[in-house]
Amino acid sequence: MSIPALRIAGLHKAFGKPVITGLDLTVGAGQLYALLGPNGAGKTTTLRMAVGLTEPDQGSIEIFGVDARAQPQDAKAITAWLPDEPMLYDKLTPAEYLGFVAGLWRIPPGQAAPEAERLLRWLELWEVRDTRCEGFSRGMQQKVALAGALIHDPRLLILDEPLTGLDAAMARSVKDALRAAVDQGKTVIVTTHILEVAERLADRIGIIAGGRLLAEGTLEELRTLAGSEDMSLEDTFIRLTSRP
């Protein structure tokens, strides 16, 4: 059996009141995994703990078998994080931004520069590579951040609400980019409020509420769990999350 891309066990976190309460979650390698849940369910907190931005109170996190709490740098080296607010510098251009990110991940310039050019062309940013990000639309900023996330060739890509605020065309190109990343063998974990995205894109879906995993599986498996084979994901989601 292959090593899971992400394995979370017994995760606890409280900010005054408990937010994550004994969460267990395993995401297999090479999947596009959608993490769904109502507002305040703990999705973002879980992912922030996975990438080392928030310290868990208890529990273990492994990324491709690397203990992310004991060896954070080894885990970070193979992970990319893309939050809903892109982590950009307004006054840097996309090319400069990628140069900086490559420096942080210590990618040799000879390897990083061609990869950056490929990403900029692929994400249709090549023509604006020397324009400062401050004038970009949200969608373009999100694409620059996505290029930054991909420049170090991560094995695991974690995205928090990557489609928020994007227009249809931009959302489509980001979705295509994510699917392409999975096709290249990467693992993608994404949180989203847009259930259609999870329905169409995800290989597996996890539903989180009240700080723990309520249900997990393929769309069909979730429908079976919810008790009806022909329900939409929206109905399935509402039925599962409204159970006492």
Add this chain to the structure above:
Amino acid sequence: MIGWAMRRLPPGSLGWLTLHELRGNLRNAGRSRVGQVVGALFLLGYTGLGIGLGLLLQGVRWQADPLAWLVVLVATILLFTFMTTQSLLASQRTLFEAGDLDLLFSAPLDPRTVVSAKLLGIAGGVMLTFSIFLLPILGPVAVLGHPELLGALALLVALALVAACLGLGATLLLARTLGPRAARTLGQILAALTGASVFLATQILNQQGERRESGTVLLFEALHTRGFGSGPLSSLPGRAAFGEPLAIVLLLGGGCLLFAATGWAMRNAFLRSYRAGGMRPAGNRAAKGGIARHFHRGLFAAIFAKELRLLLRDPALLFQLLLRIVYLAPIVLIAFRDGRSLPLAPTLAFTSVVIAGQLVSSLAWLAASAEDAPDLLKVAPVDKDDLDFAKLMAAMALAAPLGMLLPLAIAMETIPGALITLLFTAGAGGAVGYLEVAHAQPAPRSTFQRRQKGGGIIRSLVEFVIALLLGLAAGVLVYFV
């Protein structure tokens, strides 16, 4: 209290919108709970001082004369300079940073009312700031037997109105002629220059001749000998401040009229600019060539390139940074003025170390505290100590070109002295930079000027003392070499 007043006014009215602006101004001051308590205690003590002064002056009768009017004139010039600076910055915030214009203009309100409220908000904000300094003293003295001093409040209002017109007018003019982006930068530089102009003028005056009087005293004397303060126009602020009804009516009425007229004119200019394409700065640059030049080997190179670009692309910030060094000018000027009594090389050594401390501290704050994407650095596979070290080195490298200047100048006189100075300059930069990086607290770059708020003030003091001690040590060593 503002909320209470707003509830009593018709929503959407000019008064209601103006109070909303003032509330925003007050909240932008952004004090923590502890800061509010300290501020309230300070205000209480300050008012107590005013009451004490009021009781002391209760029986005293005075006759305002040309000398007193001149004092008020000088104070008015200083006050007006600071008010114009504040109003320039407030106009910048209103036009380029507030981000609420779309909301206000999309509401079913007369756009002219919105712009008038913005203008009144700028004037009100300026007034509030300076009232905090004047009212606790003036109020009790006026109530306890000198009601004529309430004229000073009228003077304050008139000055604030004119300063608001000037600030917004200059900002709009710059936006119209240079475009929003350049207007923003130039406006910030202009504000910094206006603020520093009084300081620089007094410092330059300080260096005149052999006399020991301060620049302010010399300015006062120069104005006095030229008859300022006694003429009909130059005595007007003084007469108003001491309660002469005609002077109050002239100044306050003139201020209100000017405010109304320029407000009306600017309101239209503002609306035209906004409707023509908004006031948000934007820039575009054609792409050219490859991108390999942006990729560097190693963490330090990546951090240094980023920090250098961010600094060079923010001229206003760069200017504020250089201005901090200008504020240290008196130390250098002392070296030249008292060249006969103070040896040049040790004084320059001392100056070099103190300036390096100030410069590296500012740059390290920008690199560490004012990091735009802290989460990006946290998710990168980089040890925090390595990152901090790279940031400290980047700050020192950015300061190096300026830090080398004075040691080079000393080298003309003494090579060992220059080496000692270089060593202590680097040492001071390293020490204060380390403190700044090690105690970094996330803050936006735009708060550079206010970075010493809260806990930062103690750190800044410690850093200054360290630089001062190292500077003294360098000076003494260079003296004996």
